[in-house]
Amino acid sequence: FYDYLGTVSSEYGYTIYNPYIGKAEIFYNDTKDYRTIKFTLAHELGHWFLHKGVSSSDDDRVLGYSSDKVEQEANDFASELLYPEELLVKDHFFAIQHDLFLISNRKELGEFIDRLCRKYCLSYEMVLRKLLYKNRQVKQYSSIRKEIEKAIGGKVSEVFEKDFYSVNEELPRYQRFIKPYIELENKVDKLVTEGKIG
DSSP states (O other): OEEOOTTSSOSSEEEEEETTTTEEEEEEETTSOHHHHHHHHHHHHHHHHHSTTOOEEOOSOTTSOOSSHHHHHHHHHHHHHHSOHHHHHHHHHHHHHTTTTSGGGHHHHHHHHHHHHHHHTOOHHHHHHHHHHHTTOGGGHHHHHHHHHHHHTSOHHHHSOHHHHSOOTTSHHHHHHHHHHHHHHHHHHHHHHTTSOO
């Protein structure tokens, strides 16, 4: 199910397990960009496959790395599902061949990651973290990301195509998510006006 989740403790998504019917329901925030939604759904599926019978709400950033073991397992599941090891190995090999991990090539590394994000429809953070993990540099994520943004001349969401990394509700792909809410709001307003509900 998709929803705004504005009043829910987790801004990304959560899984509810119903022991009486033996099924789970996954909710996700549809106001996020597609790459975030994709990771959130894969993350919640990870909870379903790995932590069956446990309701969970993700308070940590879903795309980040969590100190909580259960959340990290769900992150790892999502990461492997969306960006399998065999693809990562090929992309890492390409980056090594072209010296993209050298400090002097941060701009080229940034552009390469952007291409991979578009190829697999993944977030910049996820692709960069996976490549750095493969290169045994994941602990340097923050500093390398800053170096990339300095080399490209701004934040990833500003330098590369903005609509790919940020939600733009004016785009048609987001409009279809908004229509049901507008329709529901109009029906509720009508019922209030008619005095049928308070």
